Amino acid sequence: MLREVAIVGAGWSGFRSISPDLSYKEMMYEAAVRAYEDAGIDPRRDVDSFVTVAEDFMEGTSIFDEYTPDQLGGALRPNHTITGDGIHGLAAAVMQILTGQFDLVVVEAHSKASNVLTFPHILAYAMDPVYNRPLAFHPYAIAGMEMRRYLAETATPLEACARVVVKNRANALFNPLAAHGANISVEAVLGSDMVAEPLTRLQCADHADGAIVLVVADGATARALTDRPIWIRGIGWANDTHTLESRPWGEASYAYLAAQMAYRTAGIKSPRAEIDFAEIDDTFAYKELQHLEALGFCRPGEAGLWTLEGGTEINGEFPVNPSGGSLGMGHLLDGSGLARVLEVIFQLRGEAGRHQVKDAEVGMAFAWRGVPTTSGAAVILSN
Amino acid sequence: MSLLERIAHPNQAKVWYGEIPIQSRYTVGITGERFFREIKDNGRLWGTRCPHCDLVYIPPRLYCERCFAHLEEWVEVPTTGRVHTFTVVHLDLDGNPLPEPRIIAFIQIDGTDGGLIHDLGEVDPEEVCIGMCVEAVFKDPAERRGSITDIRYFRPVG
Numbered sequence: 001m002l003r004e005v006a007i008v009g010a011g012w013s014g015f016r017s018i019s020p021d022l023s024y025k026e027m028m029y030e031a032a033v034r035a036y037e038d039a040g041i042d043p044r045r046d047v048d049s050f051v052t053v054a055e056d057f058m059e060g061t062s063i064f065d066e067y068t069p070d071q072l073g074g075a076l077r078p079n080h081t082i083t084g085d086g087i088h089g090l091a092a093a094v095m096q097i098l099t100g101q102f103d104l105v106v107v108e109a110h111s112k113a114s115n116v117l118t119f120p121h122i123l124a125y126a127m128d129p130v131y132n133r134p135l136a137f138h139p140y141a142i143a144g145m146e147m148r149r150y151l152a153e154t155a156t157p158l159e160a161c162a163r164v165v166v167k168n169r170a171n172a173l174f175n176p177l178a179a180h181g182a183n184i185s186v187e188a189v190l191g192s193d194m195v196a197e198p199l200t201r202l203q204c205a206d207h208a209d210g211a212i213v214l215v216v217a218d219g220a221t222a223r224a225l226t227d228r229p230i231w232i233r234g235i236g237w238a239n240d241t242h243t244l245e246s247r248p249w250g251e252a253s254y255a256y257l258a259a260q261m262a263y264r265t266a267g268i269k270s271p272r273a274e275i276d277f278a279e280i281d282d283t284f285a286y287k288e289l290q291h292l293e294a295l296g297f298c299r300p301g302e303a304g305l306w307t308l309e310g311g312t313e314i315n316g317e318f319p320v321n322p323s324g325g326s327l328g329m330g331h332l333l334d335g336s337g338l339a340r341v342l343e344v345i346f347q348l349r350g351e352a353g354r355h356q357v358k359d360a361e362v363g364m365a366f367a368w369r370g371v372p373t374t375s376g377a378a379v380i381l382s383n
Numbered sequence: 384m385s386l387l388e389r390i391a392h393p394n395q396a397k398v399w400y401g402e403i404p405i406q407s408r409y410t411v412g413i414t415g416e417r418f419f420r421e422i423k424d425n426g427r428l429w430g431t432r433c434p435h436c437d438l439v440y441i442p443p444r445l446y447c448e449r450c451f452a453h454l455e456e457w458v459e460v461p462t463t464g465r466v467h468t469f470t471v472v473h474l475d476l477d478g479n480p481l482p483e484p485r486i487i488a489f490i491q492i493d494g495t496d497g498g499l500i501h502d503l504g505e506v507d508p509e510e511v512c513i514g515m516c517v518e519a520v521f522k523d524p525a526e527r528r529g530s531i532t533d534i535r536y537f538r539p540v541g
């Protein structure tokens with residue numbers, strides 16, 4: 001990259017299945033206060049630009065980008081709101097810093113999912129209005145179809161998907177920020193209510209409320225502010241076609257392309273050897289396996305067996321979602337990517353406590369925007 | 384700066400309810416116009432072909448998503464295809480259990496590189512498999528109104 005870029009502060013509010021005490025603005029404010037204290041900055045004096053991500057329909061407010069500046073200390077300043085995942089927002093912040101026009105940029109994402117009363121309808125409204133929406137099916141059917149094709153093409157056993165749930169929800173038991181930690185069995189996961197065969201209810205991440213704020217700086221500013229910056233080594237994003245009728249179904253091409261872009265920037269040739277752990281999208285259990293393969297951490301068909309052998313557990317060869325992922329922490333809508341980044345920051349700082357990965361020096365965070373999208377974003381961080 | 388006091392009792396945690404009444408028109412466009420007219424008038428499927436990539440698009444497109452060529456060649460394609468993948472969905476759009484689960488599939492239409500998302504009918508969920516040959520079942524001509532639901536469902540061939 002043209003300039004060094006680092007994360008110098010991180011804050012959060014949450015994460016809980018409901019948050020009746022705080023409005024989304026107050027959650028953002030709480031996360032922002034933590035992030036600014038962590039970075040040792042005053043937003044009204046020091047921050048050059050603010051980037052937020054939000055999706056109007058999830059907020060229940062149209063033109064939602066007008067609603068983000070005040071509670072971050074961003075009024076009367078450059079503001080940039082993106083309809084994307086938090087990692088897309090982080091990419092925008094990196095690009096702003098690379099221009100040389102900005103040295104300190106704040107990124108925010110949040111979820112007030114417990115206030116969304118018609119979630120499946122919102123996802124259905126994201127499908128093609130002419131070719132798909134008149135069929136009026138629950139949009140998780142798309143995940144069921146994708147999962148079936150992925151399992152068939154890679155000969156991945158159902159049990160491997162269930163093991164992802166068991167692992168991530170158990171990891172979340174050691175994460176005080178996680179909303180959905182639990183001890184459950186493979187049998188309980190596979191025996192839970194059927195949603196869209198072969199996808200059962202416990203293989204779908206439940207939602208959580210919360211907010212994440214990150215403070216991003218160029219190298220010189222970062223070194224002046226802290227002696228332990230978390231460096232952004234590479235970042236990438238990609239979309240496959242949105243059309244259901246021409247997407248590949250079995251493979252996550254968007255994840256492959258996003259990762260390749262991030263690896264190119266970071267100069268990474270062999271991801272599994274050069275990266276120590278990953279926090280990757282697990283909105284549905286099979287997605288963790290499909291994404292592991294697309295991101296190049298193993299070959300197609302290997303992620304399931306790797307998981308069954310315990311290779312992706314906290315103490316395994318390559319820890320995946322030591323935080324508990326979305327399955328264990330709760331899915332944060334478009335805040336999910338920054339929740340993954342937040343965990344990578346904790347791990348690289350050695351602040352992850354009982355779910356700390358040993359010798360964590362380089363980590364990846366990867367986000368997918370959920371059904372019906374084919375939108376992915378990846379970032380590689382190091383200490 | 385921080386949150387000094389918090390709401391301490393659930394009965395103090397007030398909420399306000401709202402809804403957004405959204406209605407829209409969706410222009411089906413040049414390709415959609417012809418695609419849906421053929422379904423309505425003739426019970427047939429037509430796609431567009433990219434001569435550079437040798438791809439046949441169903442649903443039809445005015446442009447190739449691979450090479451970005453403008454597509455002008457229309458081809459009639461069969462109303463049969465193969466189940467590329469499928470699911471049995473158990474919830475309705477409100478998240479409530481469906482009395483009768485629905486089989487939803489992506490059907491790759493024969494002789495094309497695309498296909499249609501639709502219900503499968505006249506078949507038990509246990510009998511469906513990837514690769515199964517199916518055919519479109521159209522509504523009676525009088526009932527058709529130029530919609531994807533003019534196809535009632537796809538059913539196994541034979």
Ligand SMILES: [Zn+2]
Pocket residue numbers: 433434435436437438447448449450451452
């Ligand atoms: Zn072409």
